[in-house]
Amino acid sequence: MANADIFQIRTEEAPKLAAPISTSGVVGWMRQNLFSSIGNTVLTVIGLLIAYSLIMPFVQFAIIDAVWTGSDRTACLAAEGAGHAGACWAYVIDYLPQFIYGRYPTEEIYRVNIVYALFVLLLVPLLMPSAPYKGINALLFLVVFPIISYFLLTGLEFGGTVVLPIVETARWGGLLVTLVIAVTGIVASLPLGIALALGRRSNMPIIKMVSVIFIEFWRGVPLITVLFMSSVMLPLFLPEGVTFDKLLRVLIGVTLFSAAYMAEVVRGGLQAIPKGQYEGAMALGLRFWPMMGLIILPQALKLVIPGIVNTFIGLFKDTTLVLIVGMFDLLGQIQSSFSDPNWSTPTQGHTGYLFAAIVFFVFCFGMSRYSIFMENKLHTGHKR
Amino acid sequence: MSIQEQDSAGAPARASLLNDPKARGLFYQATLIIALVAFGWFIVSNTVENLERQNIASGFGFLQNTAGFGIIQALVDYTETSSYGQAIIVGFFNTLLVAVIGIFLATIIGFVVGIARLSNNWVISRLAYCYVELIRNVPLLLQIFFWYFAVLRAVPGKRDKWSFLFDTFHLNIAGLRGPQPVFEEGSGIIGWALVLAIVLAFAVARWSRKRQEATGQQFPVFLTGIGMIIGLPLIAYLFAGMPMHFNYPEFVETGPMLRRGFTLGSGFNLIPEFLALTLALSIYTAAFIAEIVRAGIQAVSHGQSEAAHALGLRNGPTLRLVIIPQAMRVIIPPLTSQYLNLTKNSSLAVAIAFPDLVSVGGTVLNQTGQAIEIIGIWMFVYLTLSLLTSAFMNWYNQRMALVER
Numbered sequence: 183m184a185n186a187d188i189f190q191i192r193t194e195e196a197p198k199l200a201a202p203i204s205t206s207g208v209v210g211w212m213r214q215n216l217f218s219s220i221g222n223t224v225l226t227v228i229g230l231l232i233a234y235s236l237i238m239p240f241v242q243f244a245i246i247d248a249v250w251t252g253s254d255r256t257a258c259l260a261a262e263g264a265g266h267a268g269a270c271w272a273y274v275i276d277y278l279p280q281f282i283y284g285r286y287p288t289e290e291i292y293r294v295n296i297v298y299a300l301f302v303l304l305l306v307p308l309l310m311p312s313a314p315y316k317g318i319n320a321l322l323f324l325v326v327f328p329i330i331s332y333f334l335l336t337g338l339e340f341g342g343t344v345v346l347p348i349v350e351t352a353r354w355g356g357l358l359v360t361l362v363i364a365v366t367g368i369v370a371s372l373p374l375g376i377a378l379a380l381g382r383r384s385n386m387p388i389i390k391m392v393s394v395i396f397i398e399f400w401r402g403v404p405l406i407t408v409l410f411m412s413s414v415m416l417p418l419f420l421p422e423g424v425t426f427d428k429l430l431r432v433l434i435g436v437t438l439f440s441a442a443y444m445a446e447v448v449r450g451g452l453q454a455i456p457k458g459q460y461e462g463a464m465a466l467g468l469r470f471w472p473m474m475g476l477i478i479l480p481q482a483l484k485l486v487i488p489g490i491v492n493t494f495i496g497l498f499k500d501t502t503l504v505l506i507v508g509m510f511d512l513l514g515q516i517q518s519s520f521s522d523p524n525w526s527t528p529t530q531g532h533t534g535y536l537f538a539a540i541v542f543f544v545f546c547f548g549m550s551r552y553s554i555f556m557e558n559k560l561h562t563g564h565k566r
Numbered sequence: 567m568s569i570q571e572q573d574s575a576g577a578p579a580r581a582s583l584l585n586d587p588k589a590r591g592l593f594y595q596a597t598l599i600i601a602l603v604a605f606g607w608f609i610v611s612n613t614v615e616n617l618e619r620q621n622i623a624s625g626f627g628f629l630q631n632t633a634g635f636g637i638i639q640a641l642v643d644y645t646e647t648s649s650y651g652q653a654i655i656v657g658f659f660n661t662l663l664v665a666v667i668g669i670f671l672a673t674i675i676g677f678v679v680g681i682a683r684l685s686n687n688w689v690i691s692r693l694a695y696c697y698v699e700l701i702r703n704v705p706l707l708l709q710i711f712f713w714y715f716a717v718l719r720a721v722p723g724k725r726d727k728w729s730f731l732f733d734t735f736h737l738n739i740a741g742l743r744g745p746q747p748v749f750e751e752g753s754g755i756i757g758w759a760l761v762l763a764i765v766l767a768f769a770v771a772r773w774s775r776k777r778q779e780a781t782g783q784q785f786p787v788f789l790t791g792i793g794m795i796i797g798l799p800l801i802a803y804l805f806a807g808m809p810m811h812f813n814y815p816e817f818v819e820t821g822p823m824l825r826r827g828f829t830l831g832s833g834f835n836l837i838p839e840f841l842a843l844t845l846a847l848s849i850y851t852a853a854f855i856a857e858i859v860r861a862g863i864q865a866v867s868h869g870q871s872e873a874a875h876a877l878g879l880r881n882g883p884t885l886r887l888v889i890i891p892q893a894m895r896v897i898i899p900p901l902t903s904q905y906l907n908l909t910k911n912s913s914l915a916v917a918i919a920f921p922d923l924v925s926v927g928g929t930v931l932n933q934t935g936q937a938i939e940i941i942g943i944w945m946f947v948y949l950t951l952s953l954l955t956s957a958f959m960n961w962y963n964q965r966m967a968l969v970e971r
Contacts, residue, residue, distance in 0.1 A: 215686065215687065215688040216687065216688055216689065218686065222686065222687050225685070225687045225689070225690050226687055226688075226689050226690075229687065229689035229690045229692075229693050230689055232693060233689070233693060385591070386591045386594060386595050387595075388595040388598060388599060389594065389595055389598060392598060392602070399945075399949070401952075402945075402948060402949040402952040402953070403910070403944070403945045403948045403949060403952075404910035404911065404913040404924070404944075404948055405910075406913045406914065406916060406924055407913065407924065407941060407944045407945055407948065410924075410928070410931075410937075410941055410944075411941050411945075414931070414937040414941070415937050415938060415941055417616075418612070418613045418616045418617065418937065418938065419609045419612055419613055420612055421612050421615075422615065422616065422619065495703070499703075499704075499705035499706065500705070502705040502707040502708060503707060503914070505707070505917075506914075506916055506917055513705065513707060513708055513711075517711070531715050531716050531719075532716050535708060535711060535712045535715075535716055538708050539704045539708060539712075542703065542704050542705055542708065543700070543703045543704055546702075546703035546704075547699065547703045550703070
């Protein structure tokens with residue numbers, strides 16, 4: 183019985199420990215991500231204050247105090263007088279046709295609509311990885327669609343008979359011009375950029391040198407000077423009597439400019455392809471173009487999809503610069519609408535810029551989201 | 567056919583000329599040269615003809631003619647009687663000014679936002695994320711317009727002002743005003759003290775590095791450096807009998823309405839065009855820099871900070887001595903191109919008539935019609951700036967690059 187001392191029998195309950203700090207659920211999440219330390223809590227409070235001071239005035243301006251209906255400035259001015267200096271959306275709604283079509287003749291607007299509709303109809307299945315007939319779809323989009331929309335937009339006259347009345351590009355404007363420049367620039371600069379990238383990596387010294395000079399030159403100058411060059415200098419380069427459409431001149435400048443950027447992106451992709459892929463292709467007896475077209479470029483382009491989309495986004499945003507050489511893209515059209523006395527109110531500028539920002543944001547953010555989606559979809563073991 | 571002829575002539579057996587890569591290469595290159603020369607000749611001859619027909623003298627002689635237009639901001643002496651050449655130089659310095667200040671601001675904002683995006687704090691990282699996505703996806707020109715036409719037009723008129731920072735800085739429609747340092751006689755010694763302090767700071771840095779390599783002892787280089795750079799000029803200033811004062815902007819608040827406002831020549835004034843351009847450029851570029859910084863820091867393997875912690879380094883020194891130097895290697899090349907982009911984007915000044923190189927050049931172009939020369943000057947200047955910046959950054963990059971065995 184002496185052994186009884188060895189045992190200890192607890193007669194009362196052990197003290198209860200507090201439950202461990204929850205790391206799941208809303209409270210746990212907040213504790214981890216917002217209030218993990220004193221410094222963190224201070225940061226959270228500061229951050230919330232900043233967010234509040236930015237979001238509240240915006241919501242107040244864009245939604246709560248906004249004026250949605252009205253046929254001229256009186257509605258917006260009345261709200262202003264009552265102390266609600268909000269966005270004048272009635273002005274944007276009134277001007278919407280101009281923002282979308284520019285000064286395109288009203289009775290011909292259906293042609294622009296057809297082009298918009300075709301664009302969406304052909305682009306959406308092309309962007310969906312699961313949609314069938316990719317080859318035909320791409321052919322329609324890249325070859326047939328540009329030809330059809332060229333004639334639809336500019337008009338068609340056939341030996342004296344007018345099929346579609348001519349609409350000069352000077353009357354185009356708004357989103358139409360923005361999209362025409364962006365899409366043409368994107369579609370035309372990609373093949374040119376690929377050719378330049380291949381030229382820069384070529385073994386032939388002169389071809390290499392010409393590509394390098396071309397790329398470095400266009401990348402070293404601002405787009406504005408390129409636009410000035412194409413609108414002021416290009417006419418000097420041509421023989422007497424030959425004139426180029428202003429829009430076409432701008433398109434040439436934009437394409438050459440973005441081709442140089444595209445070339446550098448593609449070059450990055452080409453450099454990332456292991457030498458074994460070239461050697462494998464050559465061992466199969468493929469010549470240069472089949473090797474590039476079937477083996478190297480598909481892999482290289484897949485690698486640089488984010489870079490290509492970034493170039494596209496940059497080009498889309500840069501279309502706004504054409505307003506400096508006197509063309510009316512979306513921003514230009516909005517800017518020029520400010521001179522209309524019918525809608526002149528103190529908030530007109532803010533409203534117009536807000537509208538432009540929303541439109542550009544939707545397009546650019548959409549493109550970047552899509553590129554991330556495609557990147558995840560296409561990654562074939564390159565990603566870690 | 568050619569194969570047979572060659573064979574009968576006893577030439578060494580080889581593939582046909584068509585399939586010989588060397589011959590094909592030569593042929594392609596010769597074609598390219600011929601095409602380029604023909605294209606160049608076509609353009610030059612057309613241009614010469616067109617210029618003759620329009621009676622435009624080619625050459626840079628027009629740069630000596632009197633400009634006859636005013637420039638709202640000039641860093642060097644300029645009047646309306648100055649020449650076109652001087653006007654263009656004024657524009658060039660304005661471009662440089664915007665670029666330097668823009669790069670400075672964009673780097674600071676970009677690093678702060680980039681690090682904020684990696685913060686553990688959800689609110690902070692979300693805020694940084696929203697900043698980056700919003701700013702990146704809206705055209706720069708629109709942002710310049712927003713700052714210039716929407717924000718800076720909403721400030722008080724000429725007869726009124728907003729003051730901040732203890733009434734030293736004032737904002738109204740004419741721009742931002744603040745105290746301007748005025749250097750009097752004998753103030754040169756302050757400048758020399760500053761130069762001496764910088765030289766001394768470098769010397770101390772060298773000495774402390776040598777000592778640390780030899781003995782392992784550390785020396786507070788940064789603090790001593792800052793102390794010397796602030797302290798020495800201050801001592802010199804006191805010794806020389808305080809030969810410097812600030813010219814504060816004077817604001818007339820009483821009297822007739824038309825007389826009210828800032829007195830001419832009091833304090834410095836930054837014109838609204840400059841403010842809008844610099845703000846838009848640095849905020850826009852900072853969004854891109856933030857992404858570069860984030861990617862750079864994320865590119866440093868987590869094992870590096872774990873190893874540093876295992877060695878007993880605290881969070882601060884880990885970041886400063888281990889993470890940032892390695893991240894810089896990834897950050898610098900894309901950062902260079904952002905600096906270049908900012909410099910090139912400063913040409914958008916023409917949209918709000920800030921007198922930069924392109925804007926002034928455009929005025930000269932309109933007055934003289936010398937399109938080729940003006941566009942040539944633009945492209946030459948921007949190309950030179952681009953090449954210089956990238957040469958400097960390449961040099962810096964090489965210094966920072968990983969030295970591998």
